[in-house]
Amino acid sequence: MTFLSGSPIELGTLLGEVAAPGRGGIASFVGLVRDHHGGRKVSALSYSAYEPMAEEICGQIVSEAETRWPVRVALRHRLGDLAVGEVAVAVAVGGDHREEAFAACRYVIEEVKRRVPIWKRETYVDGTEEWVDPANSGVGIGEWGMGDVR
Amino acid sequence: MTFLSGSPIELGTLLGEVAAPGRGGIASFVGLVRDHHGGRKVSALSYSAYEPMAEEICGQIVSEAETRWPVRVALRHRLGDLAVGEVAVAVAVGGDHREEAFAACRYVIEEVKRRVPIWKRETYVDGTEEWVDPANSGVGIGEWGMGDVR
Amino acid sequence: MNSMLTVRLFARYAELLGAPEVRVSAEGIATVGDLLARLRSFPGAGAIGPGTLVAVNLRQARADAPVSPEDEIALLPPLAGG
Amino acid sequence: MNSMLTVRLFARYAELLGAPEVRVSAEGIATVGDLLARLRSFPGAGAIGPGTLVAVNLRQARADAPVSPEDEIALLPPLAGG
Numbered sequence: 198m199t200f201l202s203g204s205p206i207e208l209g210t211l212l213g214e215v216a217a218p219g220r221g222g223i224a225s226f227v228g229l230v231r232d233h234h235g236g237r238k239v240s241a242l243s244y245s246a247y248e249p250m251a252e253e254i255c256g257q258i259v260s261e262a263e264t265r266w267p268v269r270v271a272l273r274h275r276l277g278d279l280a281v282g283e284v285a286v287a288v289a290v291g292g293d294h295r296e297e298a299f300a301a302c303r304y305v306i307e308e309v310k311r312r313v314p315i316w317k318r319e320t321y322v323d324g325t326e327e328w329v330d331p332a333n334s335g336v337g338i339g340e341w342g343m344g345d346v347r
Numbered sequence: 348m349t350f351l352s353g354s355p356i357e358l359g360t361l362l363g364e365v366a367a368p369g370r371g372g373i374a375s376f377v378g379l380v381r382d383h384h385g386g387r388k389v390s391a392l393s394y395s396a397y398e399p400m401a402e403e404i405c406g407q408i409v410s411e412a413e414t415r416w417p418v419r420v421a422l423r424h425r426l427g428d429l430a431v432g433e434v435a436v437a438v439a440v441g442g443d444h445r446e447e448a449f450a451a452c453r454y455v456i457e458e459v460k461r462r463v464p465i466w467k468r469e470t471y472v473d474g475t476e477e478w479v480d481p482a483n484s485g486v487g488i489g490e491w492g493m494g495d496v497r
Numbered sequence: 498m499n500s501m502l503t504v505r506l507f508a509r510y511a512e513l514l515g516a517p518e519v520r521v522s523a524e525g526i527a528t529v530g531d532l533l534a535r536l537r538s539f540p541g542a543g544a545i546g547p548g549t550l551v552a553v554n555l556r557q558a559r560a561d562a563p564v565s566p567e568d569e570i571a572l573l574p575p576l577a578g579g
Numbered sequence: 580m581n582s583m584l585t586v587r588l589f590a591r592y593a594e595l596l597g598a599p600e601v602r603v604s605a606e607g608i609a610t611v612g613d614l615l616a617r618l619r620s621f622p623g624a625g626a627i628g629p630g631t632l633v634a635v636n637l638r639q640a641r642a643d644a645p646v647s648p649e650d651e652i653a654l655l656p657p658l659a660g661g
Binding site for chain 1: 505507508509512548550552555556557571573574575576577578579
């Protein structure tokens with residue numbers, strides 16, 4: 198697996214992948230497991246994926262960003278059981294100009310959330326569990342599929 | 348010194364300062380010493396500062412970002428002699444929403460470059476040295492002083 | 498010969514249908530839309546709503562995209578990565 | 580009594596004027612603009628251009644801001660942090 202990871206993600210590893218003597222800056226983003234969601238207290242969560250497709254789509258998103266901007270992108274998404282505070286997803290983008298690095302970093306994280314087949318099951322402190330549907334959290338996936346369709 | 352650092356900057360330290368169980372994401376930026384500038388090959392550089400004022404302005408910028416967005420900001424700028432590839436400046440912004448974290452991160456790095464009294468002396472591979480003037484690099488500081496003036 | 502389509506299921510849908518994949522007769526199913534209509538008639542599959550995504554050979558497919566027994570087909574609940 | 584203003588110098592300006600600070604008679608100097616005009620008359624100070632920044636008590640000051648011997652005054656070349 199290139200983009201999916203069953204073990205903890207270290208942002209430092211991604212920084213090393215995109216740093217180079219000619220690149221002046223690295224913009225990065227890490228998404229962390231929060232202790233609350235939709236007003237409920239979260240104790241843990243588990244990510245699962247349609248792995249071959251998730252790898253494929255992650256690769257496409259990275260290629261799109263590296264084509265659109267003169268940058269180098271590293272991306273990792275965690276799978277399996279995560280505790281509150283752990284890194285769920287990390288993106289690092291190295292470039293010569295910070296504007297481009299920031300723009301590409303934003304693009305990658307937005308597209309990952311929109312297009313990569315990954316699901317999240319949350320466990321709450323009261324012991325209940327639930328599959329998370331971003332549409333029910335006001336995030337919306339209405340526009341999914343306007344881009345990369347068959 | 349809070350924001351200025353005479354020793355190498357570790358982004359991981361800054362991430363730790365802004366992470367919290369309630370914050371869903373951390374946007375960050377690291378500026379690295381490049382091996383070239385204005386068409387010349389850089390071998391090393393040295394940062395110096397008007398230290399009390401630089402600390403003061405860094406503190407103001409962090410406060411401004413934390414007032415404007417619901418985020419927590421960590422900021423560090425290196426002083427002294429740096430080799431190519433070393434971290435010159437690092438910003439980490441933890442927030443509940445990634446839009447706000449990215450916006451605040453951009454704000455802080457732009458304002459640091461615009462307002463903090465720090466200077467850079469570059470050494471080139473041919474042995475010459477020069478104070479860097481961003482105005483001569485097409486970056487411009489024309490608008491400096493429109494904000495925080497006495 | 499009664500050829501079959503194999504449909505992989507994930508997350509909530511695997512739970513709803515009680516299996517990681519289902520096999521469906523290919524008879525009368527030419528497109529993704531036909532397949533979705535058939536799957537919605539299964540017990541427990543009422544929750545396969547209009548927001549459901551179908552992937553054919555690792556790419557998202559529209560309702561009018563063709564499907565055949567050779568394709569790798571997957572039914573994807575609303576995504577929640579990141 | 581001939582009171583003096585102390586002006587801290589940094590980076591290129593410290594090099595140009597050959598010292599980390601200079602002392603200037605306060606006579607005839609009421610504002611930052613007056614001070615800049617006086618400093619530009621010093622040997623080697625021709626490069627103190629229109630983009631020069633002056634800080635008074637750790638804050639950037641406009642040309643019409645007052646200066647007095649009690650103030651911490653600094654002459655800042657174009658900034659190059661980050």
